Amino acid sequence: IFFYSAKQEFKVEMLKGKRVIVTGASSGIGEQMAYHLARTGSHILITARTEDKLQKVSTQCRELGAASIHYVSGSMENMAFAQEVVKEAEKLWGGLDMLILNHIGSTYFGYFKGDTEHLRKLLEINVLSYVTMTVSALPMLKESRGSIVAVSSLAGKVGTPFTVPYSTTKFALDGFFSSLRQMLVVENANVSITLCVLGYINTDTAMKTVSHVIRNKPAPKEECALEIIKSGALRQRELHYPYISVTIPLLLRDWAPDFLDSLTRNNMDIEKVKRT
Ligand SMILES: NC(=O)C1=CN([C@@H]2O[C@H](COP(=O)(O)OP(=O)(O)OC[C@H]3O[C@@H](n4cnc5c(N)ncnc54)[C@H](OP(=O)(O)O)[C@@H]3O)[C@@H](O)[C@H]2O)C=CC1
Ligand SMILES: CC(C)CCC[C@@H](C)[C@H]1CC[C@H]2[C@@H]3C(=O)C=C4C[C@@H](O)CC[C@]4(C)[C@H]3CC[C@]12C
Numbered sequence: 001i002f003f004y005s006a007k008q009e010f011k012v013e014m015l016k017g018k019r020v021i022v023t024g025a026s027s028g029i030g031e032q033m034a035y036h037l038a039r040t041g042s043h044i045l046i047t048a049r050t051e052d053k054l055q056k057v058s059t060q061c062r063e064l065g066a067a068s069i070h071y072v073s074g075s076m077e078n079m080a081f082a083q084e085v086v087k088e089a090e091k092l093w094g095g096l097d098m099l100i101l102n103h104i105g106s107t108y109f110g111y112f113k114g115d116t117e118h119l120r121k122l123l124e125i126n127v128l129s130y131v132t133m134t135v136s137a138l139p140m141l142k143e144s145r146g147s148i149v150a151v152s153s154l155a156g157k158v159g160t161p162f163t164v165p166y167s168t169t170k171f172a173l174d175g176f177f178s179s180l181r182q183m184l185v186v187e188n189a190n191v192s193i194t195l196c197v198l199g200y201i202n203t204d205t206a207m208k209t210v211s212h213v214i215r216n217k218p219a220p221k222e223e224c225a226l227e228i229i230k231s232g233a234l235r236q237r238e239l240h241y242p243y244i245s246v247t248i249p250l251l252l253r254d255w256a257p258d259f260l261d262s263l264t265r266n267n268m269d270i271e272k273v274k275r276t
Contacts (some may be wrong), residue, residue, distance in 0.1 A: 006032060010230040013038040017067055019144075021085065022046050023076070023133070024103025026053035028203035030153065031227030034260035038064035043093060043256075046071045047085050048103065068092075073126040076103055076129035077121065098141040098232055101130045102151040104166075109209045110273055112164035119165040126169035131176060136192065145190040149232040150177050154199050154246055158253050160264055162213075162273055181237070190233035196228050199245040213272050216245070 024030040026048035031077050038061035040252055044062075048054055049197040054071040061069040072088050078226070088098050105125035107118070141148065155163045156170020162171065174195060202218035211218070211272060220268040221240045231239035240246035252260040 008234055010234055012040045013234040015042050015098075015229070017041060017043070017128070018087040018097040019043045019089065019095060020098040020100060020107060021089055021096065021133075021137075021192045022100045022102060023085070024048055024056060025071075026050050027207060028199075029201060029221050029225050030100075031057050032222050032229045033102065033229055034061055034069075035064055036226050036229050037064035038062075038069065041065055041067050043068045045085070045089050045092065047073065049073060049075050049272070051083070076112075076125045077105070079124075079129060079132045082129040082132040082134050086133055086140075089137075090140060095144050096137055097144050097146040098149065098153070099133060099137045099141065099146070100228070100232065101133060103129075104169075106205075107163075107166045109213065111162070111211075111275060115165070115192045117193070119168060122165045122169050127172045127176070128165075130173060135178070140255045143188050147192045147194065147232050147235060148177070149194045149196065149228060151198065151228065154197055154249060154251070157197055158249055158264070161268070161270075192232075194228075194232050194236050194239060196231065196239040196241065198224060198239075198248050199242050213268050214272070215267050215269065219245075 015037065020042050022030055022033050022037070022044065025034045034044055034046050034057055044061060044066050046054055046057060051073040054073055058069045070088070070092060072085050074084070075140035076082055081118050103125070105122050107122055130150060140146070150173050152170045152173050154160065156174055160167060177193050177195050184191050184193070186265045200214055200216060200218045201221050201224050203221050206218065224241055227239060227241045240250070249260055
């Protein structure tokens with residue numbers, strides 16, 4: 001099976017002229033995904049809260065060769081806004097080929113003090129808005145035999161310390177999208193779901209939040225963004241990026257969980273985490 005099932009190769013033409021939504025595209029990995037999509041000549045709709053940043057990203061996308069570029073600004077705390085973004089795609093293009101869910105609400109890397117309200121808000125932004133957009137986009141995606149890409153984390157597959165609310169939301173994405181993937185097969189719907197399991201990436205937010213604590217080197221956001229887009233276009237079930245630093249912990253997870261837990265802690269300078 002290994003030798004005869006040659007993997008399909010990614011080609012730029014796969015995305016040329018495709019209609020794609022990218023959320024959280026005003027900075028970090030989402031911004032880089034918009035640039036890669038622009039280079040492949042896709043129709044792009046980007047969203048986040050900060051309008052002036054979206055404007056700058058749009059200008060850059062136009063220069064890089066996007067077939068078309070639009071943005072809508074608003075907060076994913078609001079489910080009506082999540083629906084509105086999908087409706088905007090329908091208005092613009094009358095259909096959709098790929099939905100890339102990438103935004104997250106801001107969170108802390110530190111001690112969990114039982115702040116249920118923060119967790120509730122984060123569940124809304126990181127999970128419920130993903131569900132809302134998926135539900136609104138599914139009719140169009142079924143029609144186009146399109147793809148859903150959900151950006152998650154190693155912290156949404158294994159327990160990492162200091163990320164209690166964040167990990168809660170990312171584990172939930174695995175539950176929702178893995179079960180939905182099964183349902184789409186049962187219903188004979190040809191819509192692919194890709195869950196992206198990412199390790200530590202060098203975005204400004206991540207560097208500001210954890211670079212003083214995490215000992216290993218972050219992977220580049222540009223390459224990360226490209227791998228996410230490729231995995232979506234190839235309709236892969238999961239992306240592990242960076243490959244080794246995600247795949248090894250996932251292999252250890254079910255067989256040596258305590259060992260993995262200690263490995264993860266040893267990778268951090270725990271003394272440097274603020275105790276406020
Ligand atoms: N960087 C890392 O080390 C890792 C990142 N990931 C995942 O990668 C993805 C991207 O992360 P990264 O690029 O680092 O994050 P960034 O902080 O750089 O980007 C987050 C994006 O989400 C937007 N956003 C924030 N709050 C809201 C809101 N309430 N409503 C709508 N949009 C919002 C931000 O724009 P604005 O503020 O303008 O709204 C921004 O565009 C996330 O899903 C994250 O979990 C996974 C593993 C590791
Ligand atoms: C087996 C171990 C060596 C691996 C440990 C990897 C750990 C340390 C890595 C894997 C995923 C990473 C987090 C992540 O997914 C996203 C964010 C959000 C961002 O805004 C702030 C940083 C934060 C919390 C990252 C912190 C570091 C994490 C936990």
